Amino acid sequence: DSATSESGDQQAAQSACNNAFALVGSIGAFDAGGADVVTKCGIPDIRATATETTRQRAPVTFGAYSLNTSLIPTSPFSYFKGLGDAYKHAAFVYLDAGASSLNASSFIKAEEKMGYKFVYTQPISVKGGLIPYDSYAHNMASKGVKYVQYIGAANPYAGQMKAAIDNESKNNSSFKPIWVMDP
Numbered sequence: 001d002s003a004t005s006e007s008g009d010q011q012a013a014q015s016a017c018n019n020a021f022a023l024v025g026s027i028g029a030f031d032a033g034g035a036d037v038v039t040k041c042g043i044p045d046i047r048a049t050a051t052e053t054t055r056q057r058a059p060v061t062f063g064a065y066s067l068n069t070s071l072i073p074t075s076p077f078s079y080f081k082g083l084g085d086a087y088k089h090a091a092f093v094y095l096d097a098g099a100s101s102l103n104a105s106s107f108i109k110a111e112e113k114m115g116y117k118f119v120y121t122q123p124i125s126v127k128g129g130l131i132p133y134d135s136y137a138h139n140m141a142s143k144g145v146k147y148v149q150y151i152g153a154a155n156p157y158a159g160q161m162k163a164a165i166d167n168e169s170k171n172n173s174s175f176k177p178i179w180v181m182d183p
Contacts, residue, residue: 006033017041029099031055051099072110076180086146086178087116093136093161095152096123103182104151111149119143124157131157133164141168141175151182 013034016023022044031047032054038045038061045061055061081087090111094104101123108118120143122136140148148165150158158181169175 006030009033010037013037013043013045017043022046027051031099035061052102072107074110074114077111077114077116080147080178080180081115083178084146087111087114089144089146090116090118091120091122091140091143091145091148091177092118093122093124093148093150093152095126095157097126097152100152107149107151116147120145124152124161126157131160133160134167136161137164137168140165140177141172145175146177147180148177149180149182154181 009028009031010033013023014037017037017040020043023038024046025048026045027048029051031050032052035052035054035058039058042060045055045058047055047061047063049063050056050058050061056063077087092104092108094100104121104123108116108121112118120140122139124131124136150161152158162179165175165177165179
């Protein structure tokens with residue numbers, strides 16, 4: 001358990017190097033900490049996904065669910081394209097920290113290659129202070145957003161963002177976007 005920190009990831013990787021023959025199925029928002037450790041000890045690191053660039057580049061790391069722009073799975077996004085033209089009026093909202101920022105960039109680039117048009121992108125600062133979710137939702141509505149994709153922690157950020165979207169929808173009957181969260 002990396003305890004959601006790079007030092008925790010480094011310690012978990014070192015423990016695996018000392019006690020196991022492989023790492024399997026891991027995912028962590030701050031997985032760069034163990035990248036050098038697994039590379040040096042040579043342990044196979046077969047993750048659900050590598051979230052940070054340093055871990056993605058480790059020669060012993062293999063992600064089953066890639067976040068590299070050219071390897072992002074397209075099936076879910078092909079599905080949403082089949083629901084009408086919402087993908088041409090898309091928004092991407094993400095936590096402006098660690099893996100969320102990197103992943104958002106990768107997903108935006110990959111989905112743009114599929115024809116998605118992001119008319120609104122919004123990083124959410126996690127450095128404290130009041131987050132203007134209502135303002136974000138209003139801005140999305142004013143730009144005609146029909147599809148909102150979110151990457152980041154579910155609580156409290158995703159819940160508060162979705163509540164602001166729902167509140168804006170009550171005031172603006174034409175704003176009923178598809179809401180998609182990361183896996």
